[in-house]
Amino acid sequence: MRETFTKGMARNIYYGGAVFFLLVLIGLTFDTVKGLPKTDNSENMTELVAAGKRVWERNDCIGCHTLLGEGAYFAPELGNVYTRFGESTEAIKGFIKGRPVDGIKGRRSMPQFNLTDEELDAVAEFLKYVDGVKTARDWPPNVQG
């Protein structure tokens, strides 16, 4: 094996390796997607939850909060907010509705989004659905998120 490592070989490792691991990723993706119904709480997926996700997106909630650990780190994790708020969608709705328009002096505050009652119902239901997703090791580690 006394030979110099040629550019051709380096190229082949690149193409071979890239295609190989792309195929591995695609294969694993198929398996993951097929197996998802066991964990993704899709049995509780309703029209209302879907509408709630739109409300969540329309107000860019991810710009401050994390959801299952992804998002901004400015405000609390919401993947388990339903549990944290005593499994009450009413409490969630009350919190969102009660945000002061001009904020709280000197402190971080959530904006007042002026959501309609339907929107409030929907977004609370969405957060309840996300809380029902069976994450590995039941992440987040505790109720504080």
Add this chain to the structure above:
Amino acid sequence: MMKYESQGVAKLYFIAAIGLFTGQILFGVVMGLQYVMGDFLFPEIPFNVARMVHTNLLIVWLLFGFMGSAYFLVPEESERELYAPWLAKLMFWIFLVAGALTILGYLLVPYAQLADLTMNDLLPTMGREFLEQPTITKIGIVIVALAFIFNIGMTILTGRKTVINLVLLTGLVGLAVFFLFSFYNPDNIVLDKYFWWFVVHLWVEGVWELIMASLLAFVLIKVTGVDREVIEKWLYIIIAMALISGLVGTGHHFFWIGTPDYWQWLGSIFSALEPIPFFMMTLFAFNVVNKRRRDHPNKAAVLWALGTAVMAFLGAGVWGFLHTLAPVNYYTHGTQVTAAHGHMAFYGAYVMVVLTMISYSMPLMRGQKAGNQKAQVLEMWSFWLMTVSMVFITLFLTGAGILQVYLQRFSEDPLPFMVVQEKVALFYWMREVAGLVFLIGLILYIYSFFAKGDEVVFAED
């Protein structure tokens, strides 16, 4: 000084990139202040809007930077003029106007209203981290990207094909292809998150690394005069390692989002390998600079190139590895540790590689081989100010993150998020100061383009 006239279009792109970069940093400073003075600019610019502007400007200016770099690099590598310089100019203005309108949209109207104005309901894609752009802007990005790739691709295919421009082209095509996943937004949150990473991860830990490595290789060939054969071999091995580790390494994002448990193993094992390409990039840059055949008059560009290799290794490699293993990530996921890694990785890998390209090519486009003495000294000062302050930003955020993890997740008696945030405020203050130093570095950087001084004396080669 340029070999081909059409390389000059890069100048437009670079000016826009630096302008948007400045905007990004200004909003970063605003956000940093909002971390400790929660009511700053509230409710006019709430945190989520500032963050959206901060991250979207980053993405857009890096895209401008990549495009500018490609327009400068490809004609030179292909040994011909750009296929359609007019298209490059046209796309520049379209992209700039679309980008500016989007940012103004974020700032001037409430986000929900922006969603209505742009008819988000027809194809809802907004409101997801980094992909907040209105659907119409996303479509615009695709069109601009296609026109750009067509232009670059035709130049390469009808000209000299080098490893560097082929790797760059693959990276750019990958960038466009994976962006298409941003149009897929299912109601199922787990599926949504899973494929969202196909844009985000496969960009920054996949195809962008191809772009970065090829840009770095190009500059290193130019400033060191080291044999192309050697550099191309390194380039292939680096990007091979990047994809081998990075593709399945996507799994480190699938630990806690409702995906199967096996991702904890696969994600940990493969992402443990992800520092390797960045380490090799450092080894590569050190090696070719050490064995350089000439001393290029543009010392600033050499400094940026070396800095890129080192900081990418630190930010993407070391700080990524710090919290990538599943047992660690269980505690650190979605905390300031992630923010620390994100800042240094983006700066070290992508910001710096674009600045390297600008540093090398701007003097050439302005008719000099290198900036004058004073300009270079200023530029190197700005390098150190920005880089060192970024190291401190990262260290402070890491400190804040570790404390946060301990108090909020690790301790027997976990404290609520907002209580913990107040306890780590000292770190946020220090981060804000470091951020201001970064801004000073950036101002110095911009000023260096206007500095007048003695021409650099150099031997003809």
Add this chain to the structure above:
Amino acid sequence: MSKAHSEIEPELLPGDLAIWLFIFMELLVFGIFFIVYAIMRLKNIEMFNQYQLTLNRELGAANTLLLITSSYFVVRAVHAIRLNNVSNCIHWLYAALAGGTGFLILKSLEYYDKFSAGIRLSTNTFYMFYLSLTLFHFLHVILGMLILFAIVIKACRGAYSDQNYTGVETGASYWHMVDLVWIILFPLVYIIR
């Protein structure tokens, strides 16, 4: 001094060491997998022992034989090209490819059996390791065969001779690695209790 020695560096990196570095990397990944497997097995001995019995050892043993034989064929191919016997070399490579094909067929039968029994990566920890380890290896066999096949094509075009046979050796080394991994994998997953 520097000029005189600048030729040395390619021998270290990216010299011929690099292809070995790549093989070493592969072994590292498999090595980590094996260690993790061993640890998880210790933690769940009963479960691992129980499900290990559901694996088809006869097919596994047959596959081991197939791979070892085909590794031998590859050795013969290298030997042949060193003697400048190109057609012999090609024949031995075909024989090695046949061995690989046999492996793939037997393994597919095994997978068919497992998949139709509804076993998947997420069924339990044992099957997760069994499937991911063997599938990952399975893909390596395919890759190794592609490499050997590329060498056959090049050999047919007369690219190799007793002066220039490094390509054959490189492919052979890779194939040996694939074989080696299986030789560790088979007892580890199928036999050791």
Add this chain to the structure above:
Amino acid sequence: MNSDELQLKRASKAALFSLLNLTVLPVIGFIILLLIYQKSSSDSIDHYYSVIGIKTNVFAGIALLLVSGLMILLGGFDSPWTWVYVVSYFTFVHALFILFATWVLVRSWTGEKLKKNILSK
């Protein structure tokens, strides 16, 4: 292979194992480094690089293990602040040692001694 080349190979090997000891092969890398040191004759380039490697690693050992150990000892195992300092310190300083060892490795390939600034002539 003449003795010059042999020395050079050993020098780059010394630099490589110094780096490996800092990264994936702690302890083992150091033992190999000591063996290379033993085989080298004074004044040769491999001697030079194995000494640098040994110094780097001893110093890194002190700076990383000893200082981190002291931090834990003085700060207390259960204090969050201890971990803030230990983790940030260890990560950052460790990375700096790796970068230094990488530069040494690259220099050793050329067979020259360290000196020479990376940017100036």
